[in-house]
Amino acid sequence: MIPATAGGKKLKNGTWTGHVGNLLYGRADLATITVFALNRLPYIDMCSPTEFTSITFCHGIPNPILSWKSIFWPFSPLTWIVFLNIVGATIVILKIVTIFAAKVYGTKVWSSSFTIWVILSSILQQNVRKLRTWDTRCLLTSWFLFLVLLTQAFLSNLFGFFVSPPLEFVPNTFQELATSDFLAGITYKGAVYQFFSNAKKGTTVDKVFGKFRTNEMDQCFKNV
Structure with a gap:
């Protein structure tokens, strides 16, 4: 067996290079060829394959993807849609609760803008003024517990994207x-x-x- 750089290629003058040339011109009795080609059969014979190999792709090191959109990557689009719906529903429920609380306890009704601000400030981890009625406290306590779990999951995934960003x-x-x-x-x-x-x-x-x-x-x- 004589090693060659390739299986063999037929030149314009009709001669063969590589392993096919070694076999055809008597320089070798046996050779190993990795790829089966029909145009070689008129000149050489093949035995049964002894091993099947796969083709490996060689490529450059992929670049990391750096984008401002990465702040949305920790959650899937469906998760964001569900979260926005929950935020909207919480704002509506909180507005209704404050209206009933004002009638029962005689407190001031929250404006729509302030109700939205209470929910958004909690998402942004800002302080919310002290709540006076128990029904509002119970509602926002449930909201805060939900928000703690969600924000921790978001921040942990976001940190993972910053440390190991996705590649091209x-x-x-x-x-x-x-x-x-x-x-x-x-x-x-x-x-x-x-x-x-x-x-x-x-x-x-x-x-x-x-x-x-x-x-x-x-x-x-x-x-x-």
């Missing part, structure tokens, strides 16, 4: 590579190139082939 998308499958704007580099037009070039039009493999760029090995690593 990197394709891990051929399907993701086909639908992304990434380009694929290949060192030479060998068996892998021929496999993709002979793919049926419109398939995932054909879409990946449209992203192929042929470069030398050093240039491929520079691009990565």
